[in-house]
Every structure is written in structure tokens, then in C-alpha cells.
Amino acid sequence: MLFHELPVNLARQAGGEMPVSGMWLSGGGPLPVTGDHGIGLVAGDEPLLRGAALHAGVGCQAGPPNLEENVLIVHQGCHSAWLAQNFSAWLEEVQQVETSLKDWIQARIPVILYPCNGRCWHWQVQNKMRLWRRKHGFAHHVTIKNQ
Numbered sequence: 001m002l003f004h005e006l007p008v009n010l011a012r013q014a015g016g017e018m019p020v021s022g023m024w025l026s027g028g029g030p031l032p033v034t035g036d037h038g039i040g041l042v043a044g045d046e047p048l049l050r051g052a053a054l055h056a057g058v059g060c061q062a063g064p065p066n067l068e069e070n071v072l073i074v075h076q077g078c079h080s081a082w083l084a085q086n087f088s089a090w091l092e093e094v095q096q097v098e099t100s101l102k103d104w105i106q107a108r109i110p111v112i113l114y115p116c117n118g119r120c121w122h123w124q125v126q127n128k129m130r131l132w133r134r135k136h137g138f139a140h141h142v143t144i145k146n147q
Contacts, residue, residue, distance in 0.1 A: 031055060041065050044074030067109050 003009050009019040034056045042053040043065040053060035065071045075097060081090035104111050105123060113121040 038070055039072050040069035041071045042074070043071055044076065046074060046076060049074050067104065067107070 003020050003022070006020075012019050032055075037056060037058075039056070039058050042049060042058050042060045043063070044050075044060070045062040050060045065073060075093075077093035077096065078090055081087075081093050101111065101113070108125045110125065111121075111123045113123075115121070
């Protein structure tokens with residue numbers, strides 16, 4: 001009832017829109033303390049990621065990073081395609097991740113992969129091809145049926 005008679009709500013209702021019925025304010029309190037994290041750069045285009053990098057004093061960029069320093073890369077393409085229920089876009093994103101992993105492994109760059117499912121995959125130079133042993137990419141094993 002707090003917002004019932006506000007002019008903005010009366011205008012919204014007159015225009016056929018839903019009225020504002022409440023607010024949820026969040027985020028109060030002190031900022032978390034940052035420590036020695038060892039990350040030199042964060043790569044990704046998510047606003048929360050950029051804010052966390054800014055708070056931690058780490059540079060953030062949206063494009064492909066220079067992999068000569070310790071880089072945290074957040075790739076949201078697979079998740080975005082999945083939410084949009086766009087299988088073709090999801091498959092392209094998976095192929096892009098596979099290509100990146102192959103390139104990093106061939107360049108002998110250590111990789112830690114967090115697929116956000118509770119697992120963590122590590123690859124180091126001495127592991128050879130332990131992480132990605134498949135002869136064919138993921139797309140080779142998937143059949144797209146036209147309906």
C-alpha cells in the first residue's frame with residue numbers, strides 16, 4: 001500500500017502497465033577484504049565480474065587476454081545460448097571453448113577449468129593431454145535432427 005497512490009503508479013496503471021508494489025534494497029555493509037589472489041587480469045564481460053575485479057584491484061577486459069600472466073577468464077557464451085534454448089549457438093560456444101583449450105595446451109599454458117558443476121579440471125605441461133583426450137571435437141558426437 002506504500003506505493004498505491006504514487007503518481008508514477010497511477011500513470012503506469014493508466015498506461016496498462018503493472019504498478020510498482022515494493023522495493024528490495026540490498027548490498028549494505030562493508031566491502032569484503034581482498035587478499036593475495038595471484039590473478040593478474042580478469043577477462044569477461046559480466047558486470048558482476050568487472051565490479052569484483054575493480055574491487056580486487058585487478059584489470060578487467062572484455063576481449064581475449066594476453067596469457068603471459070595469471071588470467072581468470074569467465075566465458076558465459078555457453079550459458080547464454082543454453083538459456084536462449086539456441087542449440088546451434090550453444091554448440092558453437094562449446095567448439096570455441098574446445099579450440100581455446102587446445103590452443104592453450106599446445107602453447108604449454110597451465111589451465112584450470114571450472115565448469116560450474118562442482119568439478120575442477122587441471123592441466124599442466126607435465127600432464128600432456130590428460131584433460132582433452134578426444135580425437136574428435138564435441139560436435140562430431142552430436143547429431144542435429146531437423147523436425
